[in-house]
Amino acid sequence: MCRRPGDIECATLDLARVGPGQLLVRTLMSGVSTGTDKWVMRGTFGWADITFPAVPGYQRVGVVEEVGSDVVGFRTGQRVVATSGLGYVEVGSAWGGHSSRSISEAADVYDAEGIPAERSAFVVVAQVGYNAASRLLLDAGAHVLVVGDGVIGASAAFACRARGFDVLVAGRHRSRLDTLHEAGFATVDARATDVEATVARFEPSAVIDTVQNAEAFDMYIPSLPRRTGQVVYSGHSPDGVTAWGDMAVLQQRELTVHFVSGITSTRVEATLGLMRDGAMPSEQLLGTVAGSPDDAARLMRRVSAGRLEPVAAAVDWTWAA
Template sequence: MLASLFRTPGGPEVLELAEVPVPLPGPGEVLVRVLAAGVQPADAAIRGGWTPPGAEIALPAVPGNEFAGVVEQLGAGSYGWEKGDEVLGFRLLGGHAQYVAVPGDQLVPKPAGMGWAEAGSLSASGQTAHVALSELGVGAGDTLLLHGASGGVGTVAVQLARAWGATVIGVAGERNHDYLQGLGAVPVAYGPGLADRVRAAAPDGVTAVLDAAGHGSLEASLDLGAAPDRIGTIVDYPAAVRLGLRSLRGPRTAARLTELTDLWQTGALHLEIAATLPLSQAPEAHRQVEAGHVRGKLVLTPWATD
């Protein structure tokens, strides 16, 4: 099979398209033919040399922590799935390939009406947003300040926070302001004077802050009304430690992913796909993700040709 892998950490240029053996599903695992796989900032960070807490990265490594596809083969004891089932799921690595072997309890059924690109882009951003908002206790009556509101995590976080009863002040580039208004957020622009613009949009202050952008967002959020234990980040963990704020992490689960697919099926969750790219263009996808300003998600289609 083809996979996008790196043999040594570095920039996007270290990614190469290579032939590797198709993985064999072990006990309790399922082999999935991958039809779409989202590209996350975490994928780029791992390629650059970051190791998630508690993980081990063996080289060569294949990035990709979310995917959607069709069940091809069952390992021993992989109950609940059949060959031909359409699924979406998650694992730490391996998604940017034509096949992935994954524990059966890290898969959920793909809704019949959901496109492959949407299915392949949901798990990482959706579950990250769900965990972060839950950890911050966002709910009815809150005013949430959300940095990076038009990205993959931000798109889902806006909609979840609104569904849970919060007002959302979404920070994003001006070209994405109409998009954020369509999701139900009050948009404000990045740049000098951000705090004043937030105060104008939320004169009673904000009660929670989620940083999905980095680049000094936490520092800019300190004097806007939220208590320190309700200000957190999913990207700038060193700043959170330095400032005594929240580093937001949590386990991904099939139950959480099912809740998100259920929301999508009711029409309460929109997923924005910036572009789909063939696996050979994984380096370009990493470049765009690292540069920021991607609206929604970039998705790799491993069986596509250039």
């Protein structure tokens, strides 16, 4: 819980009663979003009105413990993923997923039977990656550059590979690039002096940009083919940033640009399908798992400070069962 921006602790909270259209879910594992969770805990997210005290987190896997009277299609004991956590007494929900138990609206809950918790706990960020890859108007075998070695970029790389694309990931963290290399992706250090030459040799037909800044733009734009090249912007720019590319250059080169964000049930279901098939093995990105209250608080403080080095992290809530 965050009592105020940057003030993070593991606390015991009371829950309201489950409403007719809601479910109570006991969390097994919640996936950390190193971007959104960081900005929410700092109070700088910008796309939503975050009030404190609040519980952050927007992706978790757990077991249904109680089903509201109007809910159909779910049963107690069922393994599910949830994209929200609600019902905290006198504490707000900044999507509320980092909690051992919480209430969710039925519309925010999906069946996750048969999917490992270490995989399904990252359903939302994986869905963001799926969304980015799904926008590309390309045939199998096309070359796609993914800019950014965080969990969103990695999820986009998995989704691109599932579509049959050849992927190169550009990032700035050696340990994250090593993890992605072990997962079977070609990688390049975006800080290297020859990165533009490496990208040019790769000959990308499209770019998924999860970094969204002018430096990244200047790195990949010269390598995209005129008239047929595509850019998918798949990220979040806090602190009032509203531009991360040159619209005149995009127009001059006649490039197709896609902007993606948000969660839809169709995308979540498709992402869970990839997870069941093994095409979205998000657990390969997992580098840190917090398994106690103190570990969870320390992990989230590192995330808030922007000091989390692994691609992905999670909180294991089985200690609270």
